Amino acid sequence: MTVELICVGTELLLGNIVNTNAAFLAEQCAALGLSCYYQTVVGDNRERLLQTVHTALSRSDIILLSGGLGPTKDDLTKETVAEALGLKLLEDKASREKIASYFQTRGKIPTENNWKQALVPEGGRAVENRNGTAPGIIMERDGKCIVLMPGPPEELKPMFMEEIAPYLRKLGGEVISSVTVKIVGIGESSAETKVADLMEKQDNPTLAPYAKTGEVHFRVTARAGTETEAAALNAPLVEELKKRFGSFVYTTDDAVTLEKAVADILRKRGLTMTTAESCTGGMLAARMVNVAGVSEVLKAGFVTYANEAKSSLLGVREETLRLFGAVSSRTAEEMAQGAARAAGADVAVAITGIAGPDGGTAKKPVGLVYISCYVCGKADTQEYHFAGSRMKIREYATVSALTQLRRMLVS
Amino acid sequence: MTVELICVGTELLLGNIVNTNAAFLAEQCAALGLSCYYQTVVGDNRERLLQTVHTALSRSDIILLSGGLGPTKDDLTKETVAEALGLKLLEDKASREKIASYFQTRGKIPTENNWKQALVPEGGRAVENRNGTAPGIIMERDGKCIVLMPGPPEELKPMFMEEIAPYLRKLGGEVISSVTVKIVGIGESSAETKVADLMEKQDNPTLAPYAKTGEVHFRVTARAGTETEAAALNAPLVEELKKRFGSFVYTTDDAVTLEKAVADILRKRGLTMTTAESCTGGMLAARMVNVAGVSEVLKAGFVTYANEAKSSLLGVREETLRLFGAVSSRTAEEMAQGAARAAGADVAVAITGIAGPDGGTAKKPVGLVYISCYVCGKADTQEYHFAGSRMKIREYATVSALTQLRRMLVS
Numbered sequence: 001m002t003v004e005l006i007c008v009g010t011e012l013l014l015g016n017i018v019n020t021n022a023a024f025l026a027e028q029c030a031a032l033g034l035s036c037y038y039q040t041v042v043g044d045n046r047e048r049l050l051q052t053v054h055t056a057l058s059r060s061d062i063i064l065l066s067g068g069l070g071p072t073k074d075d076l077t078k079e080t081v082a083e084a085l086g087l088k089l090l091e092d093k094a095s096r097e098k099i100a101s102y103f104q105t106r107g108k109i110p111t112e113n114n115w116k117q118a119l120v121p122e123g124g125r126a127v128e129n130r131n132g133t134a135p136g137i138i139m140e141r142d143g144k145c146i147v148l149m150p151g152p153p154e155e156l157k158p159m160f161m162e163e164i165a166p167y168l169r170k171l172g173g174e175v176i177s178s179v180t181v182k183i184v185g186i187g188e189s190s191a192e193t194k195v196a197d198l199m200e201k202q203d204n205p206t207l208a209p210y211a212k213t214g215e216v217h218f219r220v221t222a223r224a225g226t227e228t229e230a231a232a233l234n235a236p237l238v239e240e241l242k243k244r245f246g247s248f249v250y251t252t253d254d255a256v257t258l259e260k261a262v263a264d265i266l267r268k269r270g271l272t273m274t275t276a277e278s279c280t281g282g283m284l285a286a287r288m289v290n291v292a293g294v295s296e297v298l299k300a301g302f303v304t305y306a307n308e309a310k311s312s313l314l315g316v317r318e319e320t321l322r323l324f325g326a327v328s329s330r331t332a333e334e335m336a337q338g339a340a341r342a343a344g345a346d347v348a349v350a351i352t353g354i355a356g357p358d359g360g361t362a363k364k365p366v367g368l369v370y371i372s373c374y375v376c377g378k379a380d381t382q383e384y385h386f387a388g389s390r391m392k393i394r395e396y397a398t399v400s401a402l403t404q405l406r407r408m409l410v411s
Numbered sequence: 412m413t414v415e416l417i418c419v420g421t422e423l424l425l426g427n428i429v430n431t432n433a434a435f436l437a438e439q440c441a442a443l444g445l446s447c448y449y450q451t452v453v454g455d456n457r458e459r460l461l462q463t464v465h466t467a468l469s470r471s472d473i474i475l476l477s478g479g480l481g482p483t484k485d486d487l488t489k490e491t492v493a494e495a496l497g498l499k500l501l502e503d504k505a506s507r508e509k510i511a512s513y514f515q516t517r518g519k520i521p522t523e524n525n526w527k528q529a530l531v532p533e534g535g536r537a538v539e540n541r542n543g544t545a546p547g548i549i550m551e552r553d554g555k556c557i558v559l560m561p562g563p564p565e566e567l568k569p570m571f572m573e574e575i576a577p578y579l580r581k582l583g584g585e586v587i588s589s590v591t592v593k594i595v596g597i598g599e600s601s602a603e604t605k606v607a608d609l610m611e612k613q614d615n616p617t618l619a620p621y622a623k624t625g626e627v628h629f630r631v632t633a634r635a636g637t638e639t640e641a642a643a644l645n646a647p648l649v650e651e652l653k654k655r656f657g658s659f660v661y662t663t664d665d666a667v668t669l670e671k672a673v674a675d676i677l678r679k680r681g682l683t684m685t686t687a688e689s690c691t692g693g694m695l696a697a698r699m700v701n702v703a704g705v706s707e708v709l710k711a712g713f714v715t716y717a718n719e720a721k722s723s724l725l726g727v728r729e730e731t732l733r734l735f736g737a738v739s740s741r742t743a744e745e746m747a748q749g750a751a752r753a754a755g756a757d758v759a760v761a762i763t764g765i766a767g768p769d770g771g772t773a774k775k776p777v778g779l780v781y782i783s784c785y786v787c788g789k790a791d792t793q794e795y796h797f798a799g800s801r802m803k804i805r806e807y808a809t810v811s812a813l814t815q816l817r818r819m820l821v822s
Contacts, residue, residue: 010436010623012433012434012450013437013447013450014437014438014441014447014449014619015433015434015435015436015437015438015440015441015621016429016438016619016620016621016622017622018429018430018433018434019429019430019433019434020429021783022423022426022429022430022452023426023428023429023430024424024426025426026423026424026425026426027425027426027427028426029426030425036424036425037424037454037456037459038424038451038452038459038463039424039450039451039452039455040449040450040451040452041433041449041450042448043448045448048448048449052449055466067569077691126790127775147793157673158651181702187519188481188482188483189482189483189522189524189525192482192484193523193524193526196484199484208421208422209483209485210422210427211481213562213565219425219427257547257729275693275714276693277693279700280697280700281693281696281697281699281700281701281709281712282688282692282693282694282696282697282700282712282714283693283697284637284687285693285714285716286691286692286693286694286697286714288692289690289691289692289714289716289766289805290692290801290802292766292767292768292769292801293769294716295716295717296642298692298712298714298716298717299717299720300714300716300717300720300723300724301693301714301716301720302711302712302713302714303686303693303696303700303709303711303712303713303714304711305700305706305709305710305712306706306709306710306711308581308710309710309711309754311755312601312711312755313711313754314746321793325816331667340484342724343720343724344723355700355801356703357703358704359705367516385516385517385518387513387516387517387541387542388541388542388543388565389541389542389565389569390701390703391565391701392542392565394697394700408799
């Protein structure tokens with residue numbers, strides 16, 4: 001079955017807020033095995049909403065609408081959807097009582113507007129809203145199903161999980177199951193070239209690449225009658241991807257990030273880690289601290305942006321800085337060794353580079369970065385050239401540092 | 412003129428990512444005085460994208476598309492839009508050269524796929540992408556304007572600001588001028604209540620609030636015949652906002668971020684700064700390093716996630732840790748003082764807290780954070796309670812540290 005999302009709200013059209021409802025509903029619908037082909041955002045405007053609802057009815061089985069159920073004049077989703085379906089609005093007694101008690105509990109008096117929220121299109125069913133005054137509504141007509149939900153995420157999310165998802169689950173027959181194969185150390189194009197034949201013949205399961213900064217994720221998705229059958233359809237393709245990408249694959253677990261994969265290897269081997277960052281200025285340490293409970297592994301980190309800090313905190317020799325410069329292979333290596341010593345850690349990762357926009361020269365252009373990984377007495381130092389904004393160069397440097405360290409640990 | 416957004420990507424339909432591009436583009440279009448009535452999300456599917464483009468062409472003057480310009484087979488936005496407009500794809504020499512040099516700089520070899528990104532619909536103009544390989548494209552046909560941009564926000568945002576916005580600004584007859592009044596230290600609801608009367612009677616200029624993490628931005632936008640007239644219309648409202656919010660206003664310059672505002676104050680006063688971070692793990696230092704040329708101000712930073720690092724690197728007393736715990740006002744203060752001493756800096760900011768999801772207790776719940784600012788011998792330590800995910804709590808802690816330091820420096 002197909003589902004379509006319509007999010008109603010002028011604040012979305014003006015970009016005042018980010019549409020997190022759409023992402024939430026899309027993810028939930030995918031988990032329910034519903035195919036979502038369109039999401040639309042439209043303002044609180046009768047004509048344009050009417051047109052959007054008619055278009056959706058012509059091409060989708062289920063339509064989920066959010067927003068525009070409030071008590072104000074601007075809120076006209078319910079009235080407009082009823083008009084599109086040719087239905088009258090009738091007062092729902094239970095909803096009216098709930099509104100009355102909601103205001104009574106809070107010691108407030110409802111205005112005339114508020115009673116509007118008790119109206120339900122004929123044949124429709126009001127859905128309780130435990131976190132606000134606007135009830136949701138479920139309608140079925142001509143084989144289509146239309147669901148109205150309030151716009152505030154803290155009202156919509158619990159209503160969807162508690163009331164709407166169980167209702168939708170009964171409508172569809174299929175189950176969908178996904179596995180994500182996460183890869184680092186190889187670019188998106190090269191990765192895709194390696195699996196062009198698999199992409200070509202995809203059907204069930206499907207295979208889709210997602211490029212992240214410095215990573216490629218392949219999502220394998222199957223549909224079947226049961227969860228077990230869907231998982232069984234996915235398994236051979238997941239195995240094939242693992243075989244082709246070998247140690248480039250760092251996980252097939254949705255919850256595992258690259259920093260968590262690195263932290264897990266260190267923890268298993270009983271190694272502690274530290275960081276020494278110049279141009280990234282703490283981004284590598286902050287990524288490690290994304291991992292809850294990382295204190296077992298990451299004891300300390302150093303941000304040594306100025307040359308004097310590289311010397312005084314990490315013991316980088318002044319001669320090294322003078323002869324090779326702060327952005328050099330030698331300085332990176334001394335930063336890593338010095339950080340390991342200063343923090344008493346087994347492993348240290350040092351980053352030094354030119355993030356721009358200024359400070360580049362012909363010999364040392366913006367984007368030049370040296371990363372040194374020091375693991376139990378051995379050092380591996382690499383030179384990188386990144387392009388893009390100051391932020392992008394620093395993000396690439398951070399993910400490359402994690403990738404380089406992981407490679408050294410698993411090889 | 413009307414504008415319509417079409418965001419292309421299966422990852423949006425599956426809810427893998429939140430559509431921040433739509434919010435960004437919508438906000439920018441509003442600032443340009445363009446009316447946006449529809450936003451659509453559609454997958455990487457030829458037929459459905461074709462239908463969506465046709466519908467948009469029938470009702471809007473300008474169509475902004477994002478996503479689907481990558482080198483993979485999934486990426487078919489350019490091909491499909493060319494088909495919808497009846498245009499052939501031709502190779503753009505400049506784009507081909509840029510792709511070649513992009514790979515050469517990185518010492519990598521482009522695959523056959525990559526050259527697809529050099530194709531441009533006939534009569535279209537390639538727009539340089541400084542942060543990736545996929546160029547943007549601008550096309551004009553039958554009085555409509557169609558713009559294609561890459562999907563990754565770090566490529567789309569700079570391209571829009573540098574290339575697309577100036578182009579769109581010339582299309583309309585009127586001139587639009589915006590001023591953003593950026594505020595920290597006061598919540599969104601309180602901020603809006605303070606200007607409810609101004610919001611009520613807005614017309615020209617308009618007044619729109621945008622909530623960021625820990626900040627509120629008010630955008631004042633006027634339309635007029637000339638830039639000077641528009642600016643003159645904005646001026647009284649901007650002054651009124653400055654009067655009402657006083658020292659909560661940290662800038663009215665779009666290019667100035669909170670970290671840049673803080674760095675500028677320190678630079679003007681000839682002060683150097685350091686950081687001592689526990690739960691934020693380097694996020695504060697990394698935000699300071701967002702500011703190009705910050706090395707004048709930020710010499711060094713410490714990530715002291717483990718207790719032993721707090722003692723050995725910052726000299727936090729073991730007695731303090733034992734009696735008050737790592738997450739305490741006293742520890743925060745000793746971290747700040749110790750960091751100032753260890754880095755030889757005039758100013759130090761220390762953050763220690765419980766970011767969760769585990770580690771909270773009844774007395775010290777998840778979200779409890781202490782921030783201590785040490786400025787030339789004086790310390791100010793504050794207790795905070797933040798809600799949300801581990802990442803959200805750390806982001807709030809970082810922006811609060813900047814806010815607290817700024818308050819101390821300007822008061």
